[in-house]
Structures are given as C-alpha cells and as structure tokens.
Amino acid sequence: MTDLATPxxxxxxxxxxxxxxWCPGCGDYSILTAVQLLMPxxxxxxxxxxxxxxxxxxxxxxxxxxxxxVHSIHGRxxxxxxxxxxxxxxxxxWVITGDGDALSIGGNHLLHALRRNVNLTIILFNNQIYGxxxxxxxxxxxPGKVTKSTPLGSLDHxxxxxxxxxxxxxxFVARTHDLDRKHMMETFRRAYEHRGAALVEVxxxxxxxxxxxxxxxxxxxxxxxxxxxxxxxxxxRFGANGEKGVVIDGHGSAVIVDVDQVGEDNLLxxxxxxxxxxxxxxxxxxxxxxNSPTPIGVFRDVERPDYGTLVQSQLVDAAARKGPGxxxxxxxxxxxxxxx
Amino acid sequence: xxxxxxxxxxxxxxxxVVIRFAGDSGDGMQLAGDxxxxxxxxxGNDLSTLPDFPAEIRAPAGTVAGVSAFQxxxxxxxxxxxxxxxxVLVAMNPAALKAHARxxxxxxxxxxxxxxxxxxxxxKAGYTSDPRGDGSLAGLKVYExxxxxxxxxxxxxxxxxxxxxxxxxxxxxxxxxxxxxxxxMEPTLxxxxxxxxxxxxxxxxxxxxxxxxxxxxxTAEIFESVYEVRPAQLPPGTYTNISGNTALAWGIIAAGxxxxxxxxxxxxxxxxxxxxxxELSKHKNFGVRTFQAEDEIxxxxxxxxAAYGGALGVTTTSGPGLDLKAEAIGLAISLxxxxxxxxxxxxxxxxxxxxxxxxADLLHAIYGRHGExxxxxxxxxxxxxxxxxxIEAARLALKYRTPVIVLSDGYLANGAEPWPVPEVESLxxxxxxxxxxxxxxxxxPDGSEVFWPYLRDPETxxxxxxxxxxxxxxxxxxxxxxxxxxxxxxxxPVNHDLMVRLRAQKVAGIVADIPPIEVDDxxxxxxxxxxxxGSTYGAICAAARAVRASGxxxxxxxxxxxxxxxxxxxxxxxxxxxxxxxxxxxxxLRKLVRAEFLVDAQGLNQVSGLPFRRVDVQEAIISxxxxxxxxxx
Ligand code: SF4
Numbered sequence: 001m002t003d004l005a006t007p008x009x010x011x012x013x014x015x016x017x018x019x020x021x022w023c024p025g026c027g028d029y030s031i032l033t034a035v036q037l038l039m040p041x042x043x044x045x046x047x048x049x050x051x052x053x054x055x056x057x058x059x060x061x062x063x064x065x066x067x068x069x070v071h072s073i074h075g076r077x078x079x080x081x082x083x084x085x086x087x088x089x090x091x092x093x094w095v096i097t098g099d100g101d102a103l104s105i106g107g108n109h110l111l112h113a114l115r116r117n118v119n120l121t122i123i124l125f126n127n128q129i130y131g132x133x134x135x136x137x138x139x140x141x142x143p144g145k146v147t148k149s150t151p152l153g154s155l156d157h158x159x160x161x162x163x164x165x166x167x168x169x170x171x172f173v174a175r176t177h178d179l180d181r182k183h184m185m186e187t188f189r190r191a192y193e194h195r196g197a198a199l200v201e202v203x204x205x206x207x208x209x210x211x212x213x214x215x216x217x218x219x220x221x222x223x224x225x226x227x228x229x230x231x232x233x234x235x236x237r238f239g240a241n242g243e244k245g246v247v248i249d250g251h252g253s254a255v256i257v258d259v260d261q262v263g264e265d266n267l268l269x270x271x272x273x274x275x276x277x278x279x280x281x282x283x284x285x286x287x288x289x290x291n292s293p294t295p296i297g298v299f300r301d302v303e304r305p306d307y308g309t310l311v312q313s314q315l316v317d318a319a320a321r322k323g324p325g326x327x328x329x330x331x332x333x334x335x336x337x338x339x340x
Numbered sequence: 341x342x343x344x345x346x347x348x349x350x351x352x353x354x355x356x357v358v359i360r361f362a363g364d365s366g367d368g369m370q371l372a373g374d375x376x377x378x379x380x381x382x383x384g385n386d387l388s389t390l391p392d393f394p395a396e397i398r399a400p401a402g403t404v405a406g407v408s409a410f411q412x413x414x415x416x417x418x419x420x421x422x423x424x425x426x427x428v429l430v431a432m433n434p435a436a437l438k439a440h441a442r443x444x445x446x447x448x449x450x451x452x453x454x455x456x457x458x459x460x461x462x463x464k465a466g467y468t469s470d471p472r473g474d475g476s477l478a479g480l481k482v483y484e485x486x487x488x489x490x491x492x493x494x495x496x497x498x499x500x501x502x503x504x505x506x507x508x509x510x511x512x513x514x515x516x517x518x519x520x521x522x523x524x525m526e527p528t529l530x531x532x533x534x535x536x537x538x539x540x541x542x543x544x545x546x547x548x549x550x551x552x553x554x555x556x557x558x559t560a561e562i563f564e565s566v567y568e569v570r571p572a573q574l575p576p577g578t579y580t581n582i583s584g585n586t587a588l589a590w591g592i593i594a595a596g597x598x599x600x601x602x603x604x605x606x607x608x609x610x611x612x613x614x615x616x617x618x619e620l621s622k623h624k625n626f627g628v629r630t631f632q633a634e635d636e637i638x639x640x641x642x643x644x645x646a647a648y649g650g651a652l653g654v655t656t657t658s659g660p661g662l663d664l665k666a667e668a669i670g671l672a673i674s675l676x677x678x679x680x681x682x683x684x685x686x687x688x689x690x691x692x693x694x695x696x697x698x699x700a701d702l703l704h705a706i707y708g709r710h711g712e713x714x715x716x717x718x719x720x721x722x723x724x725x726x727x728x729x730x731i732e733a734a735r736l737a738l739k740y741r742t743p744v745i746v747l748s749d750g751y752l753a754n755g756a757e758p759w760p761v762p763e764v765e766s767l768x769x770x771x772x773x774x775x776x777x778x779x780x781x782x783x784x785p786d787g788s789e790v791f792w793p794y795l796r797d798p799e800t801x802x803x804x805x806x807x808x809x810x811x812x813x814x815x816x817x818x819x820x821x822x823x824x825x826x827x828x829x830x831x832x833p834v835n836h837d838l839m840v841r842l843r844a845q846k847v848a849g850i851v852a853d854i855p856p857i858e859v860d861d862x863x864x865x866x867x868x869x870x871x872x873x874g875s876t877y878g879a880i881c882a883a884a885r886a887v888r889a890s891g892x893x894x895x896x897x898x899x900x901x902x903x904x905x906x907x908x909x910x911x912x913x914x915x916x917x918x919x920x921x922x923x924x925x926x927x928x929l930r931k932l933v934r935a936e937f938l939v940d941a942q943g944l945n946q947v948s949g950l951p952f953r954r955v956d957v958q959e960a961i962i963s964x965x966x967x968x969x970x971x972x973x
Contacts, residue, residue, distance in 0.1 A: 068808040071818025079638035083645030318624035325626030
C-alpha cells in the first residue's frame with residue numbers, strides 16, 4: 001500500500017473538516033497545530049497514519065486529523081494501538097492521551113506498551129488536571145491541590161511521567177511544552193523517527209481548570225532560568241548566560257550547579273543513547289514539578305527491536321520451519337482412525 | 341507385542357462401560373485417562389470424556405482437595421455423555437477413594453492401589469478407619485493391587501531411581517485396565533516411544549510398567565473375567581479425538597483461512613480458556629498472531645485494534661474476564677467492527693469455581709453492557725461442534741461487522757469425543773461474506789467523492805470496513821455517537837434514537853441468515869418439548885432416548901443461536917403443551933423464552949459445577965410427562 005514517491009502535502013491536507021471544539025485558549029490547539037505542520041515535513045502518508053486516543057480533552061485529537069483514527073475508551077488507547085501496530089507493522093500509529101487517561105485509568109497499558117517496545121508514537125498531554133470532567137485533581141497534580149474533589153487539598157503524591165516511562169525502560173522518552181512550537185515539532189519529529197515505543201510528555205496548559213500550571217517554567221521570561229535543554233553530545237547547561245549546569249554527584253544523582261564553581265569541563269555531557277536508563281532517570285528527578293528548573297528535550301533514545309517486528313519474525317520463522325499452514329493437515333494432526 | 345501380550349481368557353461382551361481414573365494431582369491420572377481414551381477411539385468405540393481437576397495446581401498431596409480424576413465412557417453404540425456412574429473406579433490413594441466412592445452404585449468395581457493405604461494416607465484423606473475393613477465399601481467389587489511396589493519391581497531393568505520409578509504407576513494402572521477391557525496396548529506403547537523418544541529411562545520405565553499392569557491382570561487370578569466392548573457403528577470417515585478448546589482454536593484458524601484474513605488473538609490467561617491461547621500459539625505458520633496481554637481489557641482492546649487494521653480479531657476468556665471486557669465489547673458495537681469473543685463459562689460469581697462448569701453467563705453475554713448494546717451470541721453443543729461454532733461466529737462477525745460472543749463452558753472445553761474430520765472443501769467460504777471498502781461511497785452536492793463510514797449496506801445494515809492504508813478513505817471512528825451515514829460525532833437526539841435502532845435492527849436481522857431450529861420428535865406427536873442450549877445437548881439426547889425406549893414420547897430441540905433466536909423458535913415452543921428447559925444455571929434461557937414468547941416454560945436447574953447426568957434430565961422429563969398425564973385427565 002506504499003509507493004516510493006514522497007507525497008507533497010500541506011497542513012490543510014492533514015486537517016479534517018471537523019470544527020475543533022477545545023476551549024478557546026487551550027494548549028491543545030498549539031499541539032494540534034504543531035502536529036499538522038509537522039506531518040507534511042515528515043513526508044508521511046495520510047492513509048498510512050492512524051491516531052488512536054482514549055478519553056479526555058486531548059483524546060478528541062483524532063477527529064481533527066485527516067488520517068485514519070480511533071477515539072477509543074478511557075485508558076485503553078495503548079492496548080488498542082498495540083493490536084493495530086502488531087497486526088499492521090506497515091502503518092504509523094500515534095497514541096494521543098492525557099495524564100488521567102495514560103497514568104490513572106490506563107496506567108497499566110502504558111507501562112506494558114513501553115516495556116514491550118510496541119512501535120507507537122505516544123503523545124501524553126499533561127495538564128495536571130481532569131479537564132473533561134470539569135476539574136478534579138489528576139495523578140500528576142501537585143500535593144495539596146485544591147479541586148472540586150479535594151476541597152482540603154490533594155493527599156496524593158504525583159507521578160513524574162518521564163520517570164515512569166524510564167522505569168518501564170521505554171526506548172524513547174522526551175518532554176516538551178505547548179508554548180514552544182519549534183521545540184514541539186522537533187521533539188515530535190524525533191519521536192516519529194524512532195522505531196519502537198516513543199513517549200513524549202507535553203506540558204499543556206488547561207486555561208479553564210488549571211491555568212498557568214506551567215507558567216513558572218514555560219513563560220517567555222522564565223524559560224532561560226527554568227528550562228534545562230537536553231541536547232545529545234552537549235554539556236547540560238542553562239540560564240540566561242549559561243551560568244547553570246548539571247553534574248552527576250557521588251551518589252549518581254544529577255544536581256544543578258554554578259558552572260563557575262565546578263568548571264565547564266566537569267558538566268554532564270548528555271548522551272541519549274546510554275543503554276542503562278539510570279542516567280536519564282536521574283535527569284528526570286531534577287525537578288519535582290514544574291516549579292523548579294526542569295529538563296526538556298530527549299532524555300533517552302536507544303535502539304531495541306520493536307514488538308511488532310519480533311512478532312512478525314516468529315511468523316516467518318514458523319512458516320520456514322513447518323511450511324505454510326495447511327488446514328487439512330492440521331485437522332489430521334492428532335491421532336486419527338478411519339471407519340469404513 | 342502379540343507374543344508378550346496374549347489373551348488367556350474369553351472376554352464377556354458389554355455394550356458400554358464408564359471408567360473413572362482418580363488419584364493425586366501428581367499421579368498422572370489425566371494422562372492415563374487420555375491414553376485409554378485414545379486407544380478406545382482407535383479401537384472404534386464411541387466415547388465421551390469428563391476430566392475433573394482441582395483448582396489448586398498442587399493441593400497438599402494425599403488430600404481430597406488434591407484429587408484429580410478423568411472419566412471416560414466408551415461403547416459399541418453412539419453415546420452422548422461421559423456417563424452418570426462409573427462402572428469402575430481406579431483409586432490410586434485413599435483420598436481418591438474418599439472423593440469418588442459416593443458416585444459408585446452397587447456392583448461397581450473399585451481398583452485400589454493397596455500400597456497407598458497406610459495409616460498416614462488414610463488420615464490425610466480424612467478417614468478415621470480403613471474403608472477396606474469397615475464395611476463402607478459393601479456392595480462393591482473391590483480389587484486390591486499393590487500398584488506402587490509392583491511398578492517399582494517392574495521398572496528395575498530401566499535403571500530408574502525409586503523416586504522416579506514410582507511415577508510410572510499410572511502406566512501400570514493403565515496397562516491393567518487395558519487388560520480388563522481388552523483394549524489394544526499398541527497405541528499406548530507407540531505413544532510412549534514417541535513422547536519419550538529423547539528420554540530412554542522414562543520411556544523404558546513407562547513401557548515396562550504398562551506391560552507389567554497388563555501381565556498382572558493376565559497372571560494374578562484375582563479378576564474373575566475380562567470384558568470387551570465392541571466397536572461402535574459410527575458413520576464412515578476419518579476420525580480424531582477432539583476437545584472443545586482444541587476445536588475452538590482449530591475453528592478460528594480455519595475461519596482465518598476461509599476468510600483469507602490473518603488471525604489476531606489478544607488474550608490473558610484464565611482457566612478454563614487458556615488452552616485456546618496455547619493451541620493457537622502453536623500455529624504461527626498459519627500467520628496467527630497471539631498476544632498474551634497485560635490483562636483481560638488489553639486482550640480484547642488489542643484484538644479490536646487488529647480488527648480495525650483488517651485482521652480477524654479474537655479474544656478468549658472466562659466469566660471474570662468477560663466482566664472486564666464488557667466496555668471494550670461495547671466499543672466494538674459502536675465502532676461496528678468484527679470481533680470474536682470466546683467465553684469458556686465456569687462457576688461464578690467472582691472467582692467462583694474456576695475448574696468447574698456452568699452455563700450462567702447467558703444473560704451477561706446477551707445483555708451485559710451499558711446502553712442498548714446488542715450482539716449475536718452462539719453456543720456450541722458438543723466438543724466437536726466448537727469447531728463449526730467458531731467458524732459461524734467469525735462469519736457473523738465479518739459479515740455484520742459486530743462482536744459475537746461464543747458461549748462454551750468447562751465441560752465442553754475439556755471433554756472430548758470422536759470427531760469426524762471435515763474435508764476443507766466442505767467448509768464455507770467466508771471470504772465471500774464481506775469485503776474491504778476500496779473506493780469512496782458518496783458523492784457530495786459539489787460533485788466531490790467522499791467516504792462515509794456509516795453508510796450501511798441496505799441488506800445487512802453492516803457499515804463499510806475500510807482499513808487503514810487504503811488511500812482516500814481516511815475516517816475517524818470512536819465511542820461517541822456518530823451521525824448516520826457520514827459518521828461524524830453527533831449529539832442530535834433524533835440521530836441517536838435512529839442509530840440505537842439501526843444497531844439493534846442489524847443484529848435482529850441476522851435471524852434471516854441462520855437456520856431454523858430443528859426439533860427431534862420422532863413420532864411427531866409428543867406433548868413435551870425439552871429445549872436446551874449449548875453443552876446440555878448430550879445429556880438431553882441420552883435422556884430423551886431412554887425415555888423413548890420406555891415407550892413415552894418427548895421432543896428435543898437444542899439452541900445454538902441464542903441471539904437472535906432462530907425465526908421458528910416461537911412457533912416451536914408454542915406448538916407443545918409443555919416446555920422443559922434444562923440449564924446449568926438458575927433459569928436464564930427459560931426467562932428469555934418466557935419473556936419473548938409468553939410461554940410458561942418449566943426449568944430443570946443445576947449449579948453444582950457439574951454437567952447434567954442423563955438420569956437427572958430423564959427424571960425431570962418423566963415428572964413433566966406425569967404432570968401432563970394428570971392435566972389430561
Ligand atoms: S477543559 Fe482544559 S484541557 Fe479541556 S479543552 Fe478546556 S482548556 Fe483544554
């Protein structure tokens with residue numbers, strides 16, 4: 001179903017005729033725009049692209065893409081997408097999910113899709129709130145958060161989605177945010193090009209129920225001092241004049257330092273390709289939440305055979321060993337006898 | 341073999357025998373029963389089997405909870421059930437005797453492994469006195485055979501260590517029972533040679549033990565006679581012995597081949613359905629993808645995802661798993677994609693009785709989802725019928741783009757029967773029942789051609805199945821209500837009302853595509869109809885035959901399609917004065933029959949974890965006939 005010519009498309013080709021229905025000002029719009037702008041650049045084909053989502057504000061996403069798409073049930077998008085990606089390794093399957101969908105009701109499926117390394121590009125819209133159900137705390141909400149369901153403040157310790165994905169040994173893990181289109185597009189492109197499970201956490205503003213949750217790190221003024229860009233092969237450094245940096249201390253933890261004090265040469269040089277996820281994990285622990293300097297970019301990008309390819313190769317092996325399936329022979333494969 | 345194994349005595353002829361092999365879970369009773377069944381099948385008997393194993397993998401050795409049993413009924417005529425009462429009980433230890441003695445009728449034979457009747461074992465089994473001496477086995481023919489020590493002695497030449505040697509005692513028992521019933525030993529010995537080809541010691545030990553069992557029968561003068569059960573007159577053809585779970589697995593492989601679609605199984609291990617996953621996993625050379633998912637929900641969701649991609653999506657489960665899959669099955673109803681769901685019913689609610697049978701998921705299968713969410717439900721009636729039911733379920737799923745639930749149960753799943761192997765050419769061509777959409781199906785007012793995912797086939801009401809990868813047919817599906825035709829999200833009340841009715845009409849319309857129910861009413865003037873569904877077929881057939889043999893009249897019909905019902909079912913149930921519905925539940929089909937046809941159907945209900953015995957159904961039929969007689973007067 002693929003021919004070799006790279007299709008020339010525009011953003012319009014990737015937009016469905018459905019009216020986008022998110023609240024005005026919602027961060028979801030900019031993520032949709034980034035993806036729609038990116039698709040023509042990727043040379044992807046609409047008919048070979050599928051967006052699968054669960055339930056939540058972000059999960060309406062497939063309806064706005066002029067591709068194949070399934071808006072499934074709450075939390076189960078990675079499971080449904082696994083079946084699709086395994087049955088059809090020729091497709092490019094995206095999963096669109098949110099913090100409640102992916103980490104609460106569907107937490108199990110996300111972990112298993114990551115550990116199996118199913119060929120999926122997973123975009124997790126993290127707005128730290130339940131938007132569609134009108135404002136309850138989510139598994140990424142900060143402790144003490146006052147919402148309709150937590151009038152005295154939330155008692156739950158939140159997940160860090162990047163740490164969680166690294167714990168499941170995901171082969172690609174990245175973070176970006178909805179106010180930087182260029183960074184989003186670049187991160188999505190990297191995720192798209194990764195064969196296997198790729199998870200991108202996107203800090204996304206819900207301006208209705210959790211407005212400004214990421215302002216402390218993503219507003220134009222705060223970015224230089226609060227976002228730590230991770231770039232492969234480069235020292236991990238930030239601050240308006242690059243005055244801050246990251247080193248690994250004696251316990252293997254990443255810590256923020258003044259470059260003046262440790263010297264430029266002693267800064268951690270980011271390596272996405274380290275097999276052991278420990279280093280990437282320690283980077284993910286630099287910030288507890290979006291209130292202190294927080295790394296963005298690609299934490300980890302390692303090669304590992306993807307699940308669908310492995311499944312496919314077992315089929316090919318079995319057919320080579322036993323010959324292609326012969327139904328008549330199968331039905332007679334047990335002990336048989338003949339009644340004359 | 342002929343020189344070592346000869347027949348010294350004249351065999352007495354019997355028309356049917358029921359043998360139950362019982363021992364500790366570790367004693368290899370399932371294997372002994374299975375091998376005995378195979379030799380009987382090759383010999384040409386008709387047969388039916390009922391394995392019965394404990395839920396715990398290894399309950400404490402020697403306890404009643406750890407007893408595993410296998411019953412086989414073999415005969416010189418066609419039979420329908422594994423038999424009500426064993427004629428012979430092989431008990432490898434006191435616990436096995438304790439667990440099964442109550443099922444024996446006077447005159448039955450008991451073959452005891454006397455080596456295991458020491459004080460400790462008796463105690464573990466819960467005996468306060470030795471049943472061999474306290475009169476509790478009165479009326480039974482008890483044969484005490486020191487099976488353990490005879491086995492140890494027999495296998496010495498193989499060089500096996502005592503601990504391992506003892507494990508061959510199931511083959512000793514098998515050899516002895518084979519002698520008693522004049523079964524050929526060759527198939528068993530050939531099987532041992534093949535199965536243990538790479539383990540000379542075990543091969544040798546099992547062979548020696550088996551022969552020793554046979555020779556013991558021959559030489560020890562404790563058995564007054566040997567018996568024989570002549571081959572049955574089965575219709576000509578090639579036969580194989582098949583269990584329900586294997587038949588389901590083969591049926592779905594066949595369905596994939598007949599539909600020319602790759603099979604995708606999404607499954608989570610659960611008793612008693614796991615064997616379908618195991619069997620399908622063996623046949624990857626058919627292009628079958630088996631996915632052991634992280635949970636039941638992922639299993640069904642992945643199967644649905646694969647179906648969206650154009651595969652024959654299948655998921656397998658048992659009761660608790662069906663609960664978990666309900667939401668995803670509802671999504672499949674909304675997406676209108678083909679999906680086959682195998683529910684191997686077991687005792688419920690909750691974890692219930694994992695290794696025991698029940699038919700109590702019927703209403704769950706038909707109604708167990710939120711909203712108006714109808715789907716077709718079919719049920720196999722014998723182990724071999726599981727094969728055809730899997731194909732029928734796939735046919736309905738593919739043709740009508742709907743999930744279909746298949747209700748098998750623990751009894752069919754593990755039971756086995758001789759099955760005439762069909763010719764592949766005789767199976768239906770499923771690829772003719774559906775096709776993938778390849779072109780736009782709608783012209784807009786401006787002349788442009790578009791694809792409407794919910795523009796239905798006027799006849800089947802199925803919506804087009806356009807798989808990703810097809811240029812020009814990109815569309816979005818989802819669990820939110822869709823507009824008729826165009827398939828965009830729609831909250832319009834009139835549209836929702838229409839879509840709910842269309843989905844219901846689509847499923848109801850399948851009635852025109854399924855055969856009418858057949859009634860077995862030999863004289864045509866019976867007043868009582870016994871209406872069963874699924875796995876009760878055998879017991880009802882056997883009961884009806886017995887009742888007719890005594891001169892009374894009874895009609896029998898067995899449902900395979902539970903939703904929709906066959907078109908003539910209403911006429912059939914109304915045509916009889918009385919309708920009796922035997923079910924291994926508290927009356928679920930009866931409720932449906934009453935609601936649907938306003939017929940005062942009577943129930944015969946049993947939820948003991950066991951299938952009906954012939955006699956249970958027979959007695960119910962007789963009491964219904966007596967009631968009819970009184971009414972008539
Ligand atoms: S509720 Fe929040 S997340 Fe949802 S659409 Fe509105 S602004 Fe966006």
